[in-house]
Amino acid sequence: MSKKKLAILTIIIAILLDQIIKIYVKTHYALGDGVDVFSWFQIHFTENNGMAMGFEFGGKAGKLFLTLFRLVAVSAIIYWLAQNIKKKVHNAVIIAISLIFSGAVGNIxxxxxxxxxxxxxxxxxxxxxxxxxxxTLFHGKVVDMFYFPLWQGTLPEWIPFMGGEFFTFFQYIFNPADAFISVGVALLFIFSKQAFPKEENKIEA
Structure with a gap:
């Protein structure tokens, strides 16, 4: 399979999977509802107006700015992907950039x-x-649903600032698009030598 086809296939599968899951959750659960898959994994429907992990950003004006920024960002990512396809870099790098692009598009x-x-x-x-x-257009809410409360309990008193408080790890709720971006970034880190090769200094004779 060519690198271009690999990128296109990765993007199509990732965006479709992201949207199918989001639409299913949106049309089967009310806000705040969910189901326990395992003791450490829940489907918990929530929405956010801003950035990933539920952070808010400047009301409607901030929301519009963030969406427009994402549109500019995906344009830069697709250019980056095209350049790496031309350079015939490692397939893992192509998949990584494709996943980052797909995650950004999914939330857009x-x-x-x-x-x-x-x-x-x-x-x-x-x-x-x-x-x-x-x-209205450009002011939709991002759907989140994956919740992994791996550990819940009261922290020991000796821990600075948070000692004695009830704590959940991992407390953030995220969606497939967020996961694709995280996996893509992790792959770029693992294959950093292939993704960001250092140009050898050529000594002219």
Whole structure:
């Protein structure tokens, strides 16, 4: 398989998987609902208006800026991917950049379109292609659902600042797009020599 086909296949599969899972959760759970898959893994439906992991960013104006920034970022990523395909770098690097691109696009789809195709999920299951959507174009909410409370308990008193407090590890809720970006970054780190080769200094005779 050519590197270009590998990139295209990775992107298609990742974006489809991300959107299928998000749409399923959105159309089967009310906001805050979920199910225990294992004691350490839950599907817990939540939404955020801003960046990954639920961080908020400057209201509607900030949301619009963030979405536009993401659009610029994916343009840069696709250029980066095209350049690496031309250079015929290691397949792991192609997959890594493709996953990062796919994750960014997946969350952009939420931000741009979900506000105009879904109605509200508060206390009810949302309707796809609703007559009265909850938002406007470019102001959709990003759907999150993966929750891994690997450990919960009260921290020892001797721990500075947080001693004696109830703590959950890992407390953040994320989605497939976030996971793709994280895996892509991890692959780039593992294959950093192939992704960011150092140019050897050529000594002219």
């Amino acid at each position: 789809i939420d931000s741009v379109f979900y506000g105009v195709i879904f109605d509200n999920s508060n206390h009810k299951i949302a309707t796809l292609f609703a007559e009265k959507p909850y938002g």
